[in-house]
Amino acid sequence: MAESALKKKENGRGTRATDAEETRFNILEVATAEFADKGLSGARIDEIAERTNSSKRMIYYYFGSKEGLYRAVLERAYTAVREVDADNRRDDLDPDAALRDVVGVTFDYHNQHPEFVRLVMNENILRGAHVGEVPGIRERNRKVIDQLRAILARGVASGHFREGVDPVELHMTISALCFYNVSNRYTFSFGFERDMSSPKALARRRMSVIDVIESWCRA
Amino acid sequence: MAESALKKKENGRGTRATDAEETRFNILEVATAEFADKGLSGARIDEIAERTNSSKRMIYYYFGSKEGLYRAVLERAYTAVREVDADNRRDDLDPDAALRDVVGVTFDYHNQHPEFVRLVMNENILRGAHVGEVPGIRERNRKVIDQLRAILARGVASGHFREGVDPVELHMTISALCFYNVSNRYTFSFGFERDMSSPKALARRRMSVIDVIESWCRA
Amino acid sequence: MAESALKKKENGRGTRATDAEETRFNILEVATAEFADKGLSGARIDEIAERTNSSKRMIYYYFGSKEGLYRAVLERAYTAVREVDADNRRDDLDPDAALRDVVGVTFDYHNQHPEFVRLVMNENILRGAHVGEVPGIRERNRKVIDQLRAILARGVASGHFREGVDPVELHMTISALCFYNVSNRYTFSFGFERDMSSPKALARRRMSVIDVIESWCRA
Amino acid sequence: MAESALKKKENGRGTRATDAEETRFNILEVATAEFADKGLSGARIDEIAERTNSSKRMIYYYFGSKEGLYRAVLERAYTAVREVDADNRRDDLDPDAALRDVVGVTFDYHNQHPEFVRLVMNENILRGAHVGEVPGIRERNRKVIDQLRAILARGVASGHFREGVDPVELHMTISALCFYNVSNRYTFSFGFERDMSSPKALARRRMSVIDVIESWCRA
DNA sequence: TATGAATGAGCCTTCATTCAT
C-alpha cells in the first residue's frame, strides 16, 4: 500500500515531516474503521480521537471538519481499489478465463474489504453527497470498463461470447452480485437462515457468481 | 395497503379508536421517510414530530423510544413486501414466464420503494441489530423460496431449466441485481456517468436483469 | 386500622360510595409506598397510577395534584401514629416501667413503620413545606408531651426521677434515638460495618436506648 | 479545608491547571448546595450550571453524569468530616472532659454543616446506593471508634465510667442526638412549637445532649 | 505542532397535567 510507504518516508531535516504524515495516516486508519462501522452521522469525533495516537485537535488541524475527514476516508478507500485494479493484467489469458478472473478478483476484494463496501453504502445513504469531490473515480472506472470491453471484444472475436453485452451493464451486474454479498449479509443471512461468511459459503457463492456472469455472456 | 384500511376502520362507539390509529399511522409514515432518508442515527425525532400531525410526546407514547420507532418502521416495511409477494399467483404461467415475472416484479418493487431499500441498507449498516425483532420475516422468506423452488422444479420437468439451481442462491442473485440498482444508484451513476433513474434506463436494466437470471437457469 | 374499616363500609344505596372510598384508599396505599420509597420529587405519578387498581385520572380527581396526594399521604401517616399513641394507657404502671414502655413502644413503632420514618425524612428535606397543612399534629403532640410530663412528675414524686427534665427535651431525645436507628440505617450500617436490622441487633439496640433514657432521668 | 488549598495550588507553568481545579471546585460547591437542598432527584443540573462560573457542559466534562456529580459531592462532604475529626487530640484531657468535648464538637459540626446532614439524609432515602463508592469512610470511622474506645477505657480505669459501654453504640447514640437536631428540625419544631435553631435553643440542647451521654457512661 | 479545557446548540427523553368521550 502507498500509505505504508509514507510511514517511513525519510527527509534530511529530521523526523518532523514524517511524524506529521504518520499522524495523518493514523487518524485516517482509525476514522476509516469508525465511519465504516457507524456511518457519517453515527461516528463520533471523540471516539476517533481517543483511538488515535494523537488528539481531537489534530483531526481538525489536518482535516478541518468531520465531513472533511469523511471525505479523506472515502477518497483513500477509492484510491485503494484503484491500485488493486491497476495491478491486474489479463491480456495473456483467453477471454473466458480473463472474465472469470475479473469476477473472482472483484468478489474477493469485496469480501476482504467490508469497510470499503460499508463506506460506499453510507455514501449512497447520503445520496452521493461527497463522492463527487473524490478525484479520479471516473478515470479509474473508465479503465475498468475499457478492460471489460476489451475482454468482451476478444470473446466475441473468438466465438466465446455473444454480441451485444454492454460493458457498463456487465460491470454493474458483476458489481451488484459481489457488493450485495457483503452489504446485505446481515439481513439476508438472518432472513434466509443461511451462512454467508464462512469460507465454504463464500467459495460456493463465488462460483455461482462467476457462473452467472459467464452464462450471461456466453455465445 | 393494510394501513390505509386501518385509517377508516369503523367501530360502533365513534371515532376515538380510529384517531389513535391514525396518529400511529401518521407517525409511522413520517418516520419511515426520515429513517429511510437519514438512517437511524441521522434521523431526528424533533424533525419527525414536526412533520407529524401530532407531537414528539406522542412518538414516545406509542413507540417508547427512537429505536422502538425505528423497529416499528422496519417491521412495517417488511410487512408491506410480504403482502406484495403473497398477492402473486403464477401457477398458470409456464416456468419461464413465471420466472421472468418474479424477476420483473421484484425489480419494479425495489424501484418503486427506494425507502424500503434504504431501510434495509441502514439495517445492514447496523449489522442487523434490529431485524431479529421483526416478526414474520423468515416465514415470508420461506414462501418466497418455496415459490422459486416450485418454478424451478416445473422448469426442470419441462426441460426449460437445468438442474442444480439452488432456490436460495437464485433468490439472492435476483435480489442482488434488483437491490443494487437502487441502493448504489448515487455512487454508480456518478462514477460511470450513467443515468439509472430515467424510465428508459430502468426499462433497459430491467430487461438485462431478467436476461441474466434466465440465461443462468436455462437448460 | 381505620382504613381497613373504610374498605368494607356499607351503605343502603349500593356499592358506589364504597367503591370510591376503596379507590381512594388503594391510591393512598400505593402512593405511601412510592413517596416513602423515592421522596416527593423521586416518585412518579405514572408509576403510582400503574400500581393502582384505578387510573392516573382518578389521582387527579381525588387529590388534585401530586402535592395534594403527597399531603394526603403525609396526613395519613401522622394519623396512624396518633392512633397508636392514643391506645396506650400507662397510669397503672410505676413511673419507671411507664417510661421504659414509652421508649420501647416508640422504638418498635419506628422499626415497624420505616415508611413513616422515610416520609418524615423527606418532609424535612422539603423543610417542612407541607407538614403545616396536616391537621391535628400539634394536638396529638401535646398529648404525648402531657403523658411524659405526668410520668416524670410521678417519678419525681416517687423519688425515681430527678427534677428538671423537660418533657419536650425528653421526647426529642427518645425520638432522636428511635428515629435515627431507622433513618440512618443505610449509611451507618455500611460505614461502621454493623448490622442494624436483624432481630438480634434490634433487640440489643432497643435495650440500649431504654437504658440511655432511664439513666438520664434517674434521680 | 483541603479544597481551599487546591485553589491556590501553584505550578511552574502558569495558572492553567489551577483554573481547571477552580472550575471543578466551583461546580462542587454549587452542587453540594443544590443536592443538600433538594436531594438527588430534586436537584436540577441546569440550575447547578447556572449558579456556576462555568457551564452545564463542564459538569459532564468533569463528572460524567448527574449521579457522578452527586457521588463527588458526597465524597467531599465525608472527607470534610474526616478532617475535622483528625484534628482533634484529646489525650491530655481527663476522660470525662474528653467525652464531653467529643459530644460537643460533634453537636457543633452538625449544626454548622446542615448540608452534610441533608446529604446523608438523602443518601439514606436512596438506601445508601452511592455511599459504598465513597472511599475511606470505613477507615475514618474506625479511627472515630478507636478514639471513643480509648476514652472509655481511660474512664473505666479512672473510675469515672462504668464498664460495658460499646464504643459503636456510644457513637451511634451521640450521632443520633446530634443528627436529629438538624435533620428533623422542621417537622419537630413545627409539631412541638419549639424553636430549635436560635443560639439559645442550641446551647440548651447542646448541654442536654452532653448530659445524656455523660449520665449513660457514668459509673 | 500539540493539548486539556471550554462551549452553544441541539438531541433524546420524561414529567405532571389535562382533554374528549
Add this chain to the structure above:
DNA sequence: TATGAATGAAGGCTCATTCAT
C-alpha cells in the same frame, strides 16, 4: 365516575467545534 389520548415544558445528556497556552 372512569379512561385512553394528548401536551408543553423542561430535564439529562451529547455533539462537533474552538480557545488558551
